[in-house]
Amino acid sequence: MPIDVLGYAAKSATSELGPFTFTRRDPRPDDVVIDILYCGVCHSDIHNARNDWGGAMYPMVPGHEIIGRVSHVGSNVTRFQSGDTVGVGCMVDSCQHCKPCIKGFEQYCDEGSTYTYNGFDRHDQRPTFGGYSSKIVVSEKFVLSVPTSLELSGAAPLLCAGITTYSPLRHYKVGPHSRVAVVGLGGLGHMALKFAKAFGAEVTLFTRSAGKEADAHRLGADRIILSGDADQMASVTRQFDLIIDTVPTLHDVNPYIPTLAINGTLVLVGYLGPLVPPLNSAPLVMFGQGVAGSLIGGITETQEMLDFCGKHAITSDVEVIRIQDINAAYERMLKSDVKYRFVIEMASLNA
Incomplete structure (x- = not known):
């Protein structure tokens, strides 16, 4: 059944982000349902929320540096199980049959990759909503394993900045x-x-x-x-x-x-x-x-990067914030007043 979710959204290019309740899709057989623990704040979140690049769709729930824990898997899922620590980056789907996708460059998909937010689901045409939220539903192929050795808040920005x-x-x-x-x-x-x-x-x-x-x-x-x-x-x-x-x-x-x-x-x-x-x-x-x-990386390379980080103990330098402070964080980012990435602790949604 569909999943009700609490998040933070921009309602227009000029409005501040605020609480927003929406519904995630009914999980498909290849889907992984993830309780979001942390979400990094990327400079592109600001560009998208404020429509600096054009093409913004509102309401918009930003966030594509997601670390969470698996709460449910579909009947066809083989790589993950409940309780696994996982990540989701900038993409949640692609055509998976064009030359770039076959070569592992899903970010360059000939048909256009499906972005984690401000996009449309390839199957039901519903808008995609990102990680400034309590849960996300993602196809298994676009879910990443996070090494248990990594500090989770510092691991979130690896999914984009990394x-x-x-x-x-x-x-x-x-x-x-x-x-x-x-x-x-x-x-x-x-x-x-x-x-x-x-x-x-x-x-x-x-x-x-x-x-x-x-x-x-x-x-x-x-x-x-x-x-x-x-x-x-x-x-x-x-x-x-x-x-x-x-x-x-x-x-x-x-x-x-x-x-x-x-x-x-x-x-x-x-x-x-x-x-x-x-x-x-x-x-x-x-x-x-x-x-x-160069644009992010494909799923295989992103997993390679996470494994490399686990081996070398590499995470991002972060300042953890509450979701209620996201608008102030945006203003600070525009002034380069952060060392070096904001990360939202999503438990603050319930505060």
């Missing part, structure tokens, strides 16, 4: 002989530092702000470069095999290109939109360099 930075590091085969730089020290950036260090790379942080040295070193950076200092930027000319650019807002990418090694690549994981000023292609051509993008 896989978003892990995936390009794996794709570009980062290892002990790699030189990696990270642009920006926020929710994504701090995870990129942790992962790059765990892969054995030499790690550099690019930042506009002085005073981040101690935190950056703690998170895995071997060196900090102030991107506004011409001498410091010149000192790292043609050094980096890979740059992970995590900045979520419009910024000039061109100053980082000279720091790429021959055949090096800068990967954008934070900003979506036109580059202003335009990208100068001359150094890319002259030194075989590239600028690329």
